[in-house]
Amino acid sequence: MKTLLTIIYILTSVWAIGAIIYHGRRPSRSISWALAIITLPLLGAVLYYLFGMNRRKFKFFNPKEFEKRKNYGFQQIPSQEDFKSDFDVDIRKRRLCKLIEASSNTTATHGNKVTTLQDGGETFNVLFKAMEKAEKFIHMQYYILERGSLLDKMLELFERKIKEGVEVRIIYDSLGSYQLRGRPRKKFEDIGVKIYPIMPIRLKNLLFSLNFRNHRKIVIIDNNVAFTGGVNVSDKYIKRENGLGKWKDTHLKLEGPIVNDLHMVFLKDYFFSSKKEDFHISDYLSKQEKAGNIDAQVVAGGPDSKHPTIMQQYIGMMTQAEHSIRIANPYFVPGEAFLQSLKIVALQGVDISLLVPKKSDSKAAKFAMFSHFEELLKVGVKIYLREDFSHSKIMIVDNDLVSIGSGNFDIRSFELNYETNVLIYNKKVNSEMTEEFQKVCQKANLVTLERFQNRTLWQKFLEGLFKFLKPLL
Secondary structure, three states: OHHHHHHHHHHHHHHHHHHHHHHOOOHHHHHHHHHHHHHOOOHHHHHHHHHHOOHHHHOOOOHHHHHHHHHOOHHHOOOOHHHEOOOOOOHHHHHHHHHHHHHHOOOOEEEEEEEEEOOHHHHHHHHHHHHHOOOOEEEEEEOOEOOOHHHHHHHHHHHHHHHOOOEEEEEEEOOOOHHHOOHHHHHHHHOOOEEEEEOOOOHHHHHHHOOOOEOOOEEEEOOOEEEEEOOOEOHHHOOOOOOOOOOEOOEEEEEOOHHHHHHHHHHHHHHHHHOOOOOOHHHOOOOOOOOOOEEEEEEEEOOOOOOOHHHHHHHHHHHOOOOEEEEEOOOOEOOHHHHHHHHHHHHOOOEEEEEEEOOOOOHHHHHHHHOOHHHHHHOOOEEEEEOOOEOOOEEEEOOOEEEEEOOOOEHHHHHHOEEEEEEEEOHHHHHHHHHHHHHHHHHOEEEOHHHHHOOOHHHHHHHHHHHHOHHHO
16 A cells, blocks of 8 residues: 555656646746645645646636637727826826736726725725615625625615616625525525626536636626725624634725726626626616716736736836835735835835734735745835734825735735726825825834844744745635
8 A cells, every 4th residue: 555655646746747847837936836746745746736737728718718708898898088098298107007908908097086995894884875876787796705794784685676676796706705605695596686606616627716716806886886995795894703803904986987997897707607698798888977087997817817917017016116115915925026026126215115914814824924024124125014904905106006906915816816906096095095004004013124033933934834835825
């Protein structure tokens, strides 16, 4: 038996390492996987097979299907030309806008109204009030739909609205919303909600359905108002829980031309989740009116994007910085490209602040995140540890750029998840977010290089271990 296991270990290791050498995209990641395979007999090869293989190389995703998804309904979007942002006099914004347009197929529009929602309780209060006013449809997409009072309240609201003639459509991530399986989902179906999982976990697509997730949070109501950001449907945002307390998060309420762009992200995902070819998106899009004076741009990326859209957005924002960069994120575990860009900008004299929670819902992500602190502190990055848990994904650059959305600063959001951010080109929103950021930093603990270097050997070991496992996080 021992001999058989040894032979299986050797064969699987040779196969996995051969696949890494032949198909590996980045040497650093390839080395990490090779070490995992060698040090974790059999388990390392299995983990690589599930999470490390470049599935696009093997055409688990059909390129034609990708192209169809990208262009689906594009010609049916009402013209946005009247609202296209003119950044001719601002080369920074023009270059950043062009980068996102090339990668995400969306452009910046003016005439938008943007309301920032700084807390889960505030977000759901505003969201439920908006849904109560729905007359035609409610379109909803979440990574996590979790059992609890919020989900029960939604079910009751949807039942009333459907009786009033309002259409309700929901798509959700099958792994993130695993609690919705069975009876909870049937409750929505029974009242007339059209509800579908995105990339359902089934044996035939297990190889990529476990790894590629749809992490977006989008709500569209009558195509007049939209919501997006980092908040999931979970009672964690309205009730205190053991260990982390009540979660903090940042969300957006959007009105104006940008609603059409965000709605298209939902409609594409809904079309490919429901598989209903007769779903006409032109019935749900409409020409927008001016709602405010803010320039904003939807940033939507995923594993079918030609470029790593979310990573390029964040790096693009950093490289345009002249004075300051402020980042808030619970899972700051980026790849080498982002880290090097951040260090280069810091060495150029840009003031960089990183705000992260002291406690985390993922110990693995926490230790992997802490593993980068020393190198960042050495180049002058200021790191603040907040006592409460915040799930926000924010980047603030200088006095006129803000990104808020679902995209974390980690390899998963950069390469494996479907994500949506909103890039806001506006001084007033920037000022609001900067004020909130600084308010939290004043209460947080500033990490010093000297103190951080004195952490225990055990913590250093854990940081090294989980840094090594970054590709899995």
